[in-house]
Amino acid sequence: MTRLSSNATLFLKIFLPTFWISFFTLVTLVIFFFTPDDIPLFQNWLFKGWYLFIYISFLLLFIFTLMRIQRVEYNGEIFLVSNYLKTYNCSISDIDALVLRNYFLFKTGNLKFNKPTKLGKKVKFILSNSMFAAALERYPYLIDKIEDQGKIIEGLKSQ
Secondary structure, eight states: OEEOBOTHHHIIIIIHHHHHHHHHHHHHHHHHHOOOTTOGGGGOHHHHHHHHHHHHHHHHHHHHTGGGBOEEEEOSSEEEEEOSSOEEEEEGGGEEEEEEEEOSSOEEEEEEEEEEETTEEEEEEEBOHHHHHHHHHHOGGGGGGEEESSOHHHHHHHO
């Protein structure tokens, strides 16, 4: 079994959102329900409105980005996709394409399915360069399913 996703997936999907949501939810409760006169900043509705806007914006950012990434492994026949609560098996024939993208700081992969599954139409994951290179060496036929939109494979071959 070769893992394709990065080691940072657990931190980015579970720990960072949990810490952020719990800490800033507590701060939000203090701002809106704490009413002593010695903290006049918390009484300003302009401050409360901007804080609530920023809080909800970051909450939505976490929900629609970091909390959607999955852990992906491949063993030559099936992909194992895990959200750290459940693990799903997806055969290579169920996969339409493995789309690779290069964002400046990190590389991502998207598993696009032939038809909608319990996971949806596609699964996003953060790509581990070393693990992905090992998977390509071990399973060279995987390259037939890859749509490389970020020239990631060329970069792996040059290393």
